[in-house]
Amino acid sequence: MMTKTVAELLSQDATLQDVTIKGWVRTFRANRFIALNDGSTINNIQCVLDFENFEEATLKRITTGAAIRVTGELVESQGKGQSVEIQVKTLEILGDSDPETYPIQPKKHSFEFLRENAHLRTRTNTFSAVMRLRSSLSFAVHKYFNDNGFYHMHTPIITGSDAEGAGEMFRVSALDPKKPPLNEDGTINYKEDFFGKETNLTVSGQLEAETYAMSLGKVYTFGPTFRAENSNTSRHLAEFWMIEPEVAFMDLAGNMDLAEDFMKSVLSYVLENNKEDLEFLEKRLLDEEKTKPQNERSEMSLIEKIKFVVDNNFKRVSYTEAIDILRNSKPNKKKKFNYIIKEWGADLQSEHERFLVEKHFKCPVILFDYPANIKAFYMRLNEDGKTVRAMDILFPGIGEMVGGSQREERLEVLKEKMKALDIPEEELWWYLDLRKYGTAVHSGFGLGFERLVMFTTGMGNIRDVIPYPRTPQNAEF
Amino acid sequence: MMTKTVAELLSQDATLQDVTIKGWVRTFRANRFIALNDGSTINNIQCVLDFENFEEATLKRITTGAAIRVTGELVESQGKGQSVEIQVKTLEILGDSDPETYPIQPKKHSFEFLRENAHLRTRTNTFSAVMRLRSSLSFAVHKYFNDNGFYHMHTPIITGSDAEGAGEMFRVSALDPKKPPLNEDGTINYKEDFFGKETNLTVSGQLEAETYAMSLGKVYTFGPTFRAENSNTSRHLAEFWMIEPEVAFMDLAGNMDLAEDFMKSVLSYVLENNKEDLEFLEKRLLDEEKTKPQNERSEMSLIEKIKFVVDNNFKRVSYTEAIDILRNSKPNKKKKFNYIIKEWGADLQSEHERFLVEKHFKCPVILFDYPANIKAFYMRLNEDGKTVRAMDILFPGIGEMVGGSQREERLEVLKEKMKALDIPEEELWWYLDLRKYGTAVHSGFGLGFERLVMFTTGMGNIRDVIPYPRTPQNAEF
Numbered sequence: 001m002m003t004k005t006v007a008e009l010l011s012q013d014a015t016l017q018d019v020t021i022k023g024w025v026r027t028f029r030a031n032r033f034i035a036l037n038d039g040s041t042i043n044n045i046q047c048v049l050d051f052e053n054f055e056e057a058t059l060k061r062i063t064t065g066a067a068i069r070v071t072g073e074l075v076e077s078q079g080k081g082q083s084v085e086i087q088v089k090t091l092e093i094l095g096d097s098d099p100e101t102y103p104i105q106p107k108k109h110s111f112e113f114l115r116e117n118a119h120l121r122t123r124t125n126t127f128s129a130v131m132r133l134r135s136s137l138s139f140a141v142h143k144y145f146n147d148n149g150f151y152h153m154h155t156p157i158i159t160g161s162d163a164e165g166a167g168e169m170f171r172v173s174a175l176d177p178k179k180p181p182l183n184e185d186g187t188i189n190y191k192e193d194f195f196g197k198e199t200n201l202t203v204s205g206q207l208e209a210e211t212y213a214m215s216l217g218k219v220y221t222f223g224p225t226f227r228a229e230n231s232n233t234s235r236h237l238a239e240f241w242m243i244e245p246e247v248a249f250m251d252l253a254g255n256m257d258l259a260e261d262f263m264k265s266v267l268s269y270v271l272e273n274n275k276e277d278l279e280f281l282e283k284r285l286l287d288e289e290k291t292k293p294q295n296e297r298s299e300m301s302l303i304e305k306i307k308f309v310v311d312n313n314f315k316r317v318s319y320t321e322a323i324d325i326l327r328n329s330k331p332n333k334k335k336k337f338n339y340i341i342k343e344w345g346a347d348l349q350s351e352h353e354r355f356l357v358e359k360h361f362k363c364p365v366i367l368f369d370y371p372a373n374i375k376a377f378y379m380r381l382n383e384d385g386k387t388v389r390a391m392d393i394l395f396p397g398i399g400e401m402v403g404g405s406q407r408e409e410r411l412e413v414l415k416e417k418m419k420a421l422d423i424p425e426e427e428l429w430w431y432l433d434l435r436k437y438g439t440a441v442h443s444g445f446g447l448g449f450e451r452l453v454m455f456t457t458g459m460g461n462i463r464d465v466i467p468y469p470r471t472p473q474n475a476e477f
Numbered sequence: 478m479m480t481k482t483v484a485e486l487l488s489q490d491a492t493l494q495d496v497t498i499k500g501w502v503r504t505f506r507a508n509r510f511i512a513l514n515d516g517s518t519i520n521n522i523q524c525v526l527d528f529e530n531f532e533e534a535t536l537k538r539i540t541t542g543a544a545i546r547v548t549g550e551l552v553e554s555q556g557k558g559q560s561v562e563i564q565v566k567t568l569e570i571l572g573d574s575d576p577e578t579y580p581i582q583p584k585k586h587s588f589e590f591l592r593e594n595a596h597l598r599t600r601t602n603t604f605s606a607v608m609r610l611r612s613s614l615s616f617a618v619h620k621y622f623n624d625n626g627f628y629h630m631h632t633p634i635i636t637g638s639d640a641e642g643a644g645e646m647f648r649v650s651a652l653d654p655k656k657p658p659l660n661e662d663g664t665i666n667y668k669e670d671f672f673g674k675e676t677n678l679t680v681s682g683q684l685e686a687e688t689y690a691m692s693l694g695k696v697y698t699f700g701p702t703f704r705a706e707n708s709n710t711s712r713h714l715a716e717f718w719m720i721e722p723e724v725a726f727m728d729l730a731g732n733m734d735l736a737e738d739f740m741k742s743v744l745s746y747v748l749e750n751n752k753e754d755l756e757f758l759e760k761r762l763l764d765e766e767k768t769k770p771q772n773e774r775s776e777m778s779l780i781e782k783i784k785f786v787v788d789n790n791f792k793r794v795s796y797t798e799a800i801d802i803l804r805n806s807k808p809n810k811k812k813k814f815n816y817i818i819k820e821w822g823a824d825l826q827s828e829h830e831r832f833l834v835e836k837h838f839k840c841p842v843i844l845f846d847y848p849a850n851i852k853a854f855y856m857r858l859n860e861d862g863k864t865v866r867a868m869d870i871l872f873p874g875i876g877e878m879v880g881g882s883q884r885e886e887r888l889e890v891l892k893e894k895m896k897a898l899d900i901p902e903e904e905l906w907w908y909l910d911l912r913k914y915g916t917a918v919h920s921g922f923g924l925g926f927e928r929l930v931m932f933t934t935g936m937g938n939i940r941d942v943i944p945y946p947r948t949p950q951n952a953e954f
Contacts, residue, residue: 003726005626005694022726024692024915038725039693040626067915094726095886095916102914119685119907120914122692131693135628142619149482149517151612156945157634157701158647158678158716160952170635170671172647172678174705177657177665188654194647194705194715195952201635201649208596208945208954215501215599216516216608217482223701224634228651228671238671239635248515249480249499249571409572430596430954437579437597438501438544439572468633468685475637475672477685477907 007040009074009084019086020071021045022094024123027106028062033079034088036070039122042129042280046077049088058093064106065097065123111464118468118477126284129277130457130465133270137453140269141222141243144262150218150245155205157224160197161427168228169200170238201226204446205244207378207431210407213246213442214434220245222449230472234461235399237450239470246444252380252389252406255443256366259393259402260314263364263452267310270456271303278303278456285458298397302458305396314364314393317356320344322367325360326352347374350399357394364401365394377417378431379405380441391445398455404445411435484517486551486561496563498522499546499571501600504583505539510556511565513547516599519606519757523554526565535570541583542574542600588941595945595954603761606754607934607942610747614930617746618699618720621739627695627722632682634701637674638904645705646677647715678703681923683721684855684908687884690723690919691911697722699926707949711938712876714927716947723921729857729866729883732920733793733843736870736879740841740929741787747933748783755780755933762935775874779935782873791841791870794833797821799844802837803829824851827876834871841878842871854894855908856882857918868922875932881922888912 003020023038023045031051035044047070051059062068069092077085099105103117104124114121121127145152158172174194175181181189190198205221212219221244228238245258270278282302289297300308317325326332326341326348339349348367357365368391372381379388393402408414414435418425425432453465463469468477480497500515500522508528512521524547528536539545546569554562576582580594581601591598598604622629635649651671652658658666667675682698689696698721705715722735747755759779766774777785794802803809803818803825816826825844834842845868849858856865870879885891891912895902902909930942940946945954 007626022917023694039628039695065915067917094918095912095914097914104914119688119910120692122689128693131630131689132628135630138629138631139619139623142616146616149484151516151609152615153608153612153944154615154701154718156716156947156952156954158703158947158952161954168651170649170651171654172649173654174645174647175654177648177650177652177654178663180654186655194707194949195947196950197952199952211596211954212599212608212944215597216605218516224631226635230671239633241631433596435572437572437574437581438542440499440544441571467630467689470633470635470672472671473673475633475635475674475676477633477638477688 005040006036006038006043006045009045009086010041010043010082012074012084015074017074018071019074020069021047021086022067022069025062025064025066025068025097027064031059034062034068034070036068037128039128042125042132042276043082046079046082046085047072047088047091048085049091054091058091061093061096062091063097063099063102065102065104066093067095067097068093111461115463115469116476125280127464129280130453130459131467132277133274133281133457134453134465136270136274137266137456138222138449140266141449143269144265145218145220145245148218150220151212151216153205153209153212153216153219153221155202155208155221155223155244157202158195158199159202160195160199161207162198162200167203169203170226170228172199172201203227204242206246206444206446207428209244209246209444210434210442211430213248213444214438214440217249218245218247232472234463235451237462237466237469237471240462240466241449243447243449244444246442248442249440250406250443251441252368252391252443255404255406255445256314256316256368256391259391259404259445259447260366262447263393263401264310266452267306267456271306271310278306281457281459306456309364309395312363314366315361316366316368317361319367319370319387322348322352322356325356329355329360331355345371345373353392353394353399357399358396362396364396367392367394375405377421377423378407378414380408381413381417389443393445395451395455398451401451401455402445402447404443406441406443409435409439409441411439482517483513483515483520483522486522486563487518487520487559489551489561492551494551495548496551497546497548498524498563499544502539502541502543502545502574504541508536511539511545511547513545514605516605519602519609519753520559523556523559523562524549524565524568525562526568531568535568538570538573539568540574540576540579542579542581543570544572544574545569546571588938592940592946593953602757604941606757607930607936608944609754610751610758610934611930611942613747613751614743614933615699615926617743618926620746621742622695622697622722625695627697628689628693630682630686630689630693630696630698632679632685632698632700632721634679635672635676636679637672637676638684639675639677644680646680647703647705649676649678680704681719681721683723683921683923684905686721686723686921687911687919688907690725690921691915691917694726695722695724709949711940712928714939714943714946714948717939717943718926720924720926721921723919725919726917727883727920728918729845729868729920732881732883732922733791733845733868736868736881736922736924737791737843739924740870740878743929744783744787744933748780748787755783758934758936783933786841786872789840791843792838793843793845794838796844796847796864799825799829799833802833806832806837808832822848822850830869830871830876834876835873839873841873844869844871852882854898854900855884855891857885858890858894866920870922872928872932875928878928878932879922879924881920883918883920886912886916886918888916
């Protein structure tokens with residue numbers, strides 16, 4: 001008599017076999033029907049018992065959240081909504097759950113309350129579905145790159161460089177914070193710190209990924225990155241996971257092709273492999289949107305939105321075209337934007353991106369060839385001398401999902417750019433070496449994994465798509 | 478005319494087709510034969526040119542490390558060691574490589590020298606093979622768990638808890654290190670720090686993984702972990718990647734089964750998928766060992782060692798049995814051990830583990846049921862009251878590869894243990910909740926990924942199996 005998972009039992013025909021199953025009670029009603037879940041699927045298996053065969057004391061301990069072991073016969077279900085159920089022969093309480101104090105009651109809890117109980121929130125349908133999807137997306141990422149000849153590379157988390165320029169960094173130190181060793185001029189003597197220099201948490205693995213692309217050809221990173229920015233929004237985390245492919249001999253057009261193919265492939269994977277979780281989350285989102293005014297509701301359901309991305313080409317639009325569209329747009333003319341677009345060179349705000357994606361094109365948009373001075377130093381300068389081969393991919397409801405570029409491969413141009421931005425060459429000597437020895441066109445992008453999970457699950461707050469979110473004033477668990 | 482990779486070209490028959498290929502010159506000899514590599518395989522493709530068709534100036538720029546683009550015809554090779562070669566029609570220099578200054582010459586470099594040039598070392602055969610294997614192992618890990626119904630979980634890197642107890646931690650802060658805000662009593666006021674409390678880099682994701690196992694059933698982490706320990710050895714890193722599965726309703730015996738099956742599956746994967754890289758590294762190891770005295774050489778070759786692990790059962794030995802074996806062993810009696818084993822309760826040193834694995838059993842060994850007082854607080858106390866359900870897996874040449882345990886699922890026993898070790902309950906309230914609500918037997922283990930890469934590649938220094946090693950006084954790149 002093998003122990004099976006709920007997913008295994010539900011996917012097979014009832015053959016009157018003896019089965020054993022372990023899991024947690026979701027509900028127990030009429031002293032007869034246990035809905036049992038073990039995390040293997042969003043669905044519960046119904047365990048039916050004849051209360052006359054069990055002690056009153058045992059029955060009382062079958063409460064929401066209790067861990068139990070059940071043996072019985074798998075039979076065709078009499079009730080609706082399930083094909084099979086278990087007729088319970090024996091039942092053992094493995095771990096009690098006091099109904100008076102157990103935080104996860106069989107009712108609707110607010111997401112805020114569940115964030116405070118993040119260690120228990122995957123015991124709800126919504127969060128178990130979200131985290132199964134997160135796991136599935138993660139595997140789809142590895143599978144896509146592996147199938148396409150990319151090597152996975154672990155770039156360092158602790159970095160001695162602060163030239164990556166993607167944002168504010170957290171300091172990492174093993175010095176005594178109360179009495180750090182000082183230099184004669186009163187500054188902190190980091191030579192005595194663990195690494196013999198000042199170190200920070202990485203904001204991006206890109207520069208290191210470039211070193212491997214320029215020898216192994218196609219590589220990607222998938223690791224944690226950090227921002228010490230006081231952004232208390234539903235779209236920002238201080239610690240988040242980023243996917244960064246980097247490919248030698250690939251230009252910006254190839255980069256767009258790769259990003260689009262990658263996104264479509266990963267989303268196709270979950271459509272195929274996570275149907276039940278997606279259906280549950282689609283229904284959840286529909287219910288949530290019913291409480292909103294009509295004009296704030298989505299035109300498409302969750303699964304429709306995902307399929308739309310898989311089935312349609314991303315619209316490719318240059319920054320210059322986008323500025324024209326925005327300048328002539330209704331909200332710009334009627335001064336509904338907070339930032340009115342006046343001329344070429346303006347940095348696009350979230351409101352502009354959303355207008356382009358959600359109102360104008362109504363599909364994912366790849367913006368490219370941005371003004372050089374609003375983008376990072378390592379991006380390839382175009383022949384016009386004023387734009388760089390950068391691209392951002394914007395998604396409906398999410399905004400920027402991907403940011404990438406062709407990299408500046410010309411040593412002299414790169415050095416000039418660094419000089420203009422006061423980035424010391426000594427700091428990035430190894431990065432410059434790539435341009436000294438066998439340089440070539442190469443490109444890559446970064447994709448914030450949590451944004452992808454938000455899009456796929458329909459969850460509106462980034463804190464709800466990562467197990468233990470790190471945000472300003474919060475590092476609980 | 479499609480651009481193909483070297484791996485693609487080498488794996489197909491010569492069909493006199495036109496091909497384009499881009500890569501880096503490994504060698505150029507007799508003004509005629511270019512060995513070209515693009516990272517897609519350890520093998521180079523030979524590009525043959527008729528120097529009379531090319532400018533002298535171009536020929537001079539075909540130097541080791543230069544990036545070039547070649548078009549030509551794929552033909553059957555005349556020479557030995559390759560089935561096909563390219564007869565070059567056109568050749569373009571994409572990026573020069575000055576032979577006077579390029580650090581990676583076509584000769585043997587010391588690993589120490591290559592560590593200082595870690596941004597270029599994957600341009601050598603050894604390091605490209607190592608990093609391709611690392612990538613392959615990483616994919617095999619994800620594939621194994623995905624195939625077996627585990628969910629991948631990203632546990633937090635920044636942690637507010639310092640109770641994990643696995644080692645010294647790095648502090649993470651956004652405060653001004655020179656003038657941190659102080660409390661009235663002169664201590665640092667961490668309420669003003671980014672997270673509103675003191676935070677560190679994680680040493681393990683286990684405790685958080687337990688929270689997900691107790692709802693989703695089977696989960697695993699694969700993320701970076703940190704130790705601020707001043708261990709300057711060939712087996713320690715300050716930043717390394719750890720794999721930690723955690724499974725509900727699984728006891729210690731199941732844990733051993735899982736670990737053994739996992740290791741065998743992952744190693745089988747690379748035997749199947751990385752044959753050429755393994756053969757290269759096997760030869761490298763043989764050459765290296767030739768310089769050693771006979772008695773320090775391995776009895777088995779690299780691939781034999783891997784196959785041996787795949788094909789043989791791991792020997793399962795209780796700590797108590799192991800102590801008996803060690804106490805009666807020759808090196809103990811002849812006082813050859815640095816630490817003489819006198820009685821039950823002694824902590825095993827590396828020399829003892831190596832004796833058991835390399836001399837006595839000559840196979841991977843799972844030691845289990847260790848004395849409680851030399852193991853972590855969360856391990857399940859046995860009925861004897863003095864041992865815990867811990868296990869370590871020891872590998873020949875590597876030592877400890879895996880450390881795991883069945884977890885203490887009984888609330889009162891766990892609380893007592895924490896009290897005895899001065900771990901405040903408030904610190905781990907959420908961990909204790911798992912024992913309050915639906916507790917059950919559960920187990921898991923941690924595997925240091927770099928140790929696995931060392932074993933698989935035969936590399937002797939852990940700094941050579943991770944792209945950019947972090948060690949005391951070193952956070953370069």
